[in-house]
Amino acid sequence: MKTLKEIQLQLKESKKLILLLKSITGFILFGLLSVVLLFSLVYFEVFGKLPNKEELTSVINEEASLIYSSDEVIIGKIFAKNRTNIKLAQIPNHLKEALIATEDKRFYSHNGYDGQSYARVFFRSLLLRDASGGGGSTLTQQLIKNLYGRQYHGFLSMPINKIKELIIASRIEKVYSKDEILLLYLNSVPFGENVFGVESAANRFFNKSVKELKIEESAVLVGMLKANTYYNPRLHPENAKKRRNTVLQLMNNEAYVSNDVTDSLQKLPIALSYHNLDINATARYFTYQVKKKAEELIKTINETSKSDYNLETDGLKIHTTLNYDIQKIAEKAAKEQLINKQKQLDKELASNRLKNRWLQKQQFTEKDKQKRTIQLFDWDSTKTITGNKIDSLWYYDKMLNASVLVTNPKNGAVISWIGGNNFNTLPFDMVLSHRQIASAFKPFLYATALENGISPCDYFENEEKTYPKYDNWKPQNADYSSTPDKKVALWYALIQSMNIPSVNLYFKLKKEWLIDTCEKLLFPEITDDAPSIALGTLDLSLFEATRAYGTFANNGEMNDLYMISKVTDKKGNIIYESEAQKLERVFTEESTKTLTSILQEAVEQGTGASIRNRYKIKSPLASKTGTAQNYTNAWFMAYTPNIVLGTWVGTSKNDIHFNSGNGSGSSLALPIVANILKEIENNPELKKKYLTSFKISEEISSSIDCPPYREKGIKGFFNRLFGKKKEEN
Incomplete structure (x- = not known):
């Protein structure tokens, strides 16, 4: 029998329990x-x-707009969120x-x-x-x-x-x-890295469409959903592999894959094929320009058609004129040339006092001199050094840059566009940068002469002369040669890029004629009458120069350059399509073909001869080099009836440059075009399309069939009357 005290204690505990239960019940009810x-x-x-x-x-997901090359390769995206939507059948x-x-x-x-x-x-x-x-x-x-x-x-x-x-x-x-x-x-x-949707993720991490994914690749992507960064296969491959194997085991638990398949797949390494258009994309300078043009187009379309297209969210498809194969060829040619020539420039700079002079011009603070870890652009990877801001500036100031522009003169389509060495590190576009055009300007001077009745076989003085009116300016030929006893034929002066005859030609022309030519070619305004314009002191961009050379390739008519051929919505409906341009007649067809005949000779025996001799290019070609004073800018322009290739090479600032012929247009710029042409020649399809022959009559070709030099005075007169029909060089 329980005692009274025990019973009282039990009742007390029961009351507490009841009170606790009431509290819990009240808490649950309240909850x-x-x-x-x-x-x-x-x-x-x-x-x-x-x-x-x-x-x-x-509900419609936002979808990135895609930029396509002319051969249907995706070369860029425009997005608020990097998403490409797919259909159910593709999963x-x-x-x-x-x-x-x-x-x-x-x-x-x-x-x-x-x-x-x-x-x-x-x-x-x-x-x-x-x-x-x-x-x-x-x-x-x-x-x-x-x-x-x-x-x-x-x-x-x-x-x-x-x-x-x-x-x-x-x-x-x-x-x-x-x-x-x-x-x-x-x-x-989301998959991290600003990537949304499995199609974009499949392209980013495996460089393929989602419908091409293997089981183990699908498991990697699904595994990333738990923690995008921690299980990112590029950043943390071991974490990603463990998570992938967990996903495979979960699939096995649900009988989606057998034990044998699970075991074999879990043993595989992750075969990553990382493809980030933002980091290592082809044609980043080009796609940046395309985005700007597309924004203008969409704005106009929305205003005129009362539509509401959004470039960042509506999954539009922007089809461009760029040829992916030629773009890759051009990038490779530029890279190889710059790596090679940078070594030569560094060697030259190490043996002179240019860096000391450069340092004296800079204004640095003590903070700029402090050492730290710096990441610099390098051709094969990011280069990490221990240095200061001065080291970084010198590194980039002495770096050789190249821009390449390839176009179709028949319609103005941009075939290839390289604006510099690396868009992420050096986003300034050198295709649009204005630099001294040098002797690459001379064909426009000579074409103006041909337009105004001057013949390829007219002869000009080749003797050095001082011009007091122009601060005692004394132009010289690049090789410092002159021929006081001989005059030189116009055609030969151009193919050898002679300065003295070019200046004499300038004085024979009316200044208004040259200004008119430059205006038609949409060049910057000429503001003075200095005769040095004949030698290329005008600053032009590669864009302007290449467009203008297209006039020679297109029988005297100029097309403006364009990049976008059409834009479609996500369903494939065309909302914009480029139209044929109204051509601008700049030169007569006869003058243009005569000039082309002369520039073809520049390839055979003039400043562009290494195209044949060294690089063994066999296709018909017209070309012109350009070398600015002190080797600050190197140019090379070449064309056929169906393609124009222009390139510029130099440093970002004119105060660092070669001090030798290594910095000439024929040495620095020509090899890039030559190697592009070599690859095009080796591709039957590209060769047939772009390396076509000039159609020039025998009458025009024979118009330059005269001796390169003609002796002055009585001796020259009798030689012309009774002597040689063709004088030797």
């Missing part, structure tokens, strides 16, 4: 009422509007299975939210503090988060956002089928 109240407040949109059925029906089954097994294995049985998952989260994650309990969000709820994001509501942010996702998820399940929801999810899910 339930709070949840119901919070749910009601969210449902009735106190914490923000929820999308209705109609709005959910029109391989193993990708869907990997996603469902890993993220939501009851996806096809729930109605947007999973009660079992919520129970698991409540008891394991919240009550038992077990982090392995996982999250409670279904794929549908994750889709809602991807589409609408989450808002801040103070300490109630998490429950409010979770309730919103639950409500919207149940609504969206009534609007879309399960497969449609899966598609929306895969098109919107």
